[in-house]
Amino acid sequence: MKDITPSALREVYVEVPEVHWDDVGGLADVKRQLQEMVEWPLKHPELFEQMGIEPPKGILLYGPPGTGKTLLAKAAATESQANFISVKGPEVLSKWVGESEKAIREIFKKARQAAPCIVFFDELDSIAPRRGGHTDSGVTERMVNQILSEMDGLVSLKNVVVIGATNRPELIDPALLRPGRFDRSVYIPIPDRSAREEIFKVHTKKMPLDEGVDLKALAEKTEGYTGADIAAVCREAALSALREDMKPKKIQMKHFETALKTIQPSVSKEDLLRYDDSKKMLGKMFV
Ligand SMILES: Nc1ncnc2c1ncn2[C@@H]1O[C@H](COP(=O)(O)OP(=O)(O)OP(=O)(O)O)[C@@H](O)[C@H]1O
Ligand SMILES: [Mg+2]
Structure with missing residues (x-):
């Protein structure tokens, strides 16, 4: 294993992506939703204040691999003129062994410094699986708790939007999907x-x-x-x-x-059925 030094925490990179809405084919409705949920609040926070509404803090993009989730998150950052911090679930766990909560704190701290900023948690299911499992020594449990407290705004999360992405929404700790957290979810389908x-x-x-x-x-x-x-x-x-x-x-x-x-299609019919199921399941959690 490499690089478990505390300096690994410096590896929270702030990027400025160059992906525009036009670079995303199809998904017109998803783009519109992200414009309203991410671009408007980051570009015109005052409008939301004047209208007396709170923009969502967290948005979950879910669906089959290769359908444009990462691309959309980057486009949302570019088009909002926001900075972008991308965090890959499995990487946080492997690079920051024993310091996972600190890593989460550090990520949110950087995000606030770089505001307006989008924090993108890719493969969110790997860092935020249902708590109470016995698969690790409580590491993911502590990370989920840390993400929850950051998102609950114990420290104000102004001009910071969190976008999560996953292929397996059913694995995500439901506590993360409650109001004020990842309270919007958008299904990214296979293109028609x-x-x-x-x-x-x-x-x-x-x-x-x-x-x-x-x-x-x-x-x-x-x-x-x-x-x-x-x-x-x-x-x-x-x-x-x-x-x-x-x-x-x-x-x-x-x-x-x-x-x-x-080049053959990468998502099989059976996989598609599974995504349909998880879509239905998540749909229920949001009503
Ligand atoms: N809707 C789209 N329009 C244009 N290109 C796309 C679209 N969806 C995917 N691509 C192409 O496929 C690549 C991979 O897409 P992306 O990384 O966004 O998929 P993903 O949904 O994040 O997949 P994963 O779940 O595996 O992370 C993109 O860099 C882009 O080249
Ligand atoms: Mg991706």
């Missing part, structure tokens, strides 16, 4: 046909495409493909064109056809 077409547009924007390339047809052919799969298809199509003779050239439909043969 028209969303797939938009994602193809995003990922071919900078590519020299032959006139014969029909993005609509590609969208038709890629049922079950996630945004990440589509990005891979586009990359693979360009590579397949290059492989012919290592010269820059227009990418043709046949290159995409070749790419589709190597």
Whole structure:
């Protein structure tokens, strides 16, 4: 194991991402929700005060892998002109062994200093699973408690929005989903046909495409493909064109056809059913 020194705490990096709403294909409704829940409050906090409403402190994005959760969180930060602190659940546990609560305190402290700021907890289920399990020596339990107290605003969380992401919402400690914590949840689905077409547009924007390339047809052919799969298809199509003779050239439909043969949809039908279940379950918790 590496780097368990106290200085590991310095590894809370503040970034300024460069991802715009336009870089996210499809998900129009999700983008609108994030604009209202994140962008407006961070850009115009005074409006919320004047209207007498509190913006949400925490938002949970959940759904299958590769559907754009991380991308959306970054776009929300860019478009809100906010700083971005990204924390990967498993990393917090491994890098900050024995100091996990301190790490959480440090993350929130940095966030307040860097406000307006978005704190992004990726793979939230790994740091905030239901308490009372016997899987570790109470580490995650203490972390959940620390996150709860930070989010409860014992120390004021002004201009800081927390976004969590997970593929397994059913594993998350329900205490984290109560009002004033991650009290909004947004399901990020596998893209439908028209969303797939938009994602193809995003990922071919900078590519020299032959006139014969029909993005609509590609969208038709890629049922079950996630945004990440589509990005891979586009990359693979360009590579397949290059492989012919290592010269820059227009990418043709046949290159995409070749790419589709190597890149298969990453989410299976069974997985999809499981996501549907977790969506229903979480839906119930919020009524
Ligand atoms: N809606 C989308 N529009 C454009 N590109 C997308 C979209 N969804 C995914 N991608 C592409 O796939 C990559 C991976 O997506 P991202 O990391 O946001 O997925 P995720 O939902 O966070 O997955 P995981 O649950 O595995 O963390 C992105 O960097 C982007 O290139
Ligand atoms: Mg992600």
